[in-house]
Amino acid sequence: MREDGGVQPVPAVFEVFTAALRLGLISFGGPTAHLGYFRREYVERRGWLDDAAYAELVAIAQFLPGPSSSQVGAAVGAVRAGASGALAAWLGFTLPSALLMALFAELATTHDVAGAVWLHALKLVAVAVVLDAVLGMARTLTRTALTAGLAVVVGVTVLLLPTSGAVQVTALILAGGVSALALRHGTQPAAASSLPLPVSRRNGLALLGAVVMLAVMLPFAPSAGRLGELGAGLFRSGALVFGGGHVVLPLLRAETVPGLVAADTFLAGYGAAQAVPGPLFTFGAFLGEVAAGPGGAVVATVAIFAPGLLLFFGVLPFWQGIRSRPMVRATLIGVNAGVVGLLAAAWVDPIVATSVTSVLDAGYAAVLFALLRWRLPPIAIVAVALVASPMLAL
Numbered sequence: 001m002r003e004d005g006g007v008q009p010v011p012a013v014f015e016v017f018t019a020a021l022r023l024g025l026i027s028f029g030g031p032t033a034h035l036g037y038f039r040r041e042y043v044e045r046r047g048w049l050d051d052a053a054y055a056e057l058v059a060i061a062q063f064l065p066g067p068s069s070s071q072v073g074a075a076v077g078a079v080r081a082g083a084s085g086a087l088a089a090w091l092g093f094t095l096p097s098a099l100l101m102a103l104f105a106e107l108a109t110t111h112d113v114a115g116a117v118w119l120h121a122l123k124l125v126a127v128a129v130v131l132d133a134v135l136g137m138a139r140t141l142t143r144t145a146l147t148a149g150l151a152v153v154v155g156v157t158v159l160l161l162p163t164s165g166a167v168q169v170t171a172l173i174l175a176g177g178v179s180a181l182a183l184r185h186g187t188q189p190a191a192a193s194s195l196p197l198p199v200s201r202r203n204g205l206a207l208l209g210a211v212v213m214l215a216v217m218l219p220f221a222p223s224a225g226r227l228g229e230l231g232a233g234l235f236r237s238g239a240l241v242f243g244g245g246h247v248v249l250p251l252l253r254a255e256t257v258p259g260l261v262a263a264d265t266f267l268a269g270y271g272a273a274q275a276v277p278g279p280l281f282t283f284g285a286f287l288g289e290v291a292a293g294p295g296g297a298v299v300a301t302v303a304i305f306a307p308g309l310l311l312f313f314g315v316l317p318f319w320q321g322i323r324s325r326p327m328v329r330a331t332l333i334g335v336n337a338g339v340v341g342l343l344a345a346a347w348v349d350p351i352v353a354t355s356v357t358s359v360l361d362a363g364y365a366a367v368l369f370a371l372l373r374w375r376l377p378p379i380a381i382v383a384v385a386l387v388a389s390p391m392l393a394l
Helices: 010-026 030-045 051-063 068-105 117-141 145-160 165-183 201-224 226-240 245-256 263-273 280-322 326-355 359-373 378-387 389-393
Strands: none
Touching (some): 010 378, 030 051, 030 068, 030 117, 030 378, 051 068, 051 117, 051 326, 068 263, 068 280, 117 145, 117 359, 226 280, 245 263, 263 280, 359 378, 359 389, 378 389
16 A cells, blocks of 8 residues: 555564554454554554544544444554555454454354353453543543534434434434534644555555455355355445444344354354454354355455455545545544544443443443553453453352
């Protein structure tokens, strides 16, 4: 993605990979929690980009299909080390859970993690991490009455209406529209370097063209056998997911059950996906392993992530080209405020709603949040949560 065709320094790529791998080993709680981990690691700890640029990446991911946390993580890798950094960030964040899910595929019929106390403790880690992210982003992105109001309205709207990607996208569009109308005469253009992603328009068009070409080829993929059928089904699923990784469940079920995976095996794998760190899309590795062995796991993992990542990086250079216009900047102010509302709504439901079921849970999460505010790293929070998890069974 570097326009000059140069090769990024190995140390920078290695730095991205190791940082992403670390996050891939500790990031429990789904895409919303992942965004909290990312912000803490990439914005606060490493300073690879600022809150405004990070929020823009999150906002772009909300408008496009695919795994939002993986899209944002790969984009941060590109900020740091170009195209190789994007690949390194995706690999580092994805490998741990993909390998665990492929391994679990061999044991799916004999192991059940549903209801495990350590899993419940990790859900409470997500409660603390996401709350920390919401508060941190709110301080930066909702400083005015308008932006604070938009965040509240978006959050309440998403909570009251049935959960869907369409509702989330519509809420962000409306927030951006209100902001554009209110600030159209008073917003200064943003600095061109605030989102320093080195993706040329030519490369962006090539990536978008690749998505179109792959989509055209999908109907013919099953003729290549089981792997072709598997790849086509997971590519379609990855291309249609808006509003979070859990939306992929019914899509994947329609594509794989019963032709490639038995219904009970499918549900066992989905339960296991809740117990591992990293992106929920690595459920595809489980399905691929069950359907076609290790080769199937690789094909399925690449296929489910590919459309969202290609679209994200294909759109980026055009976003970069128009974002400095005053009207666009005014719209982004509202969208960024809306992102805070979305994160807050997701913290309430499903994170708190499905994780905090007792006073003990609430106190446990509060302690973890306090440890975060005392600047303990996320990996330490996860370790504390796991070590103390037997308390939750009392």
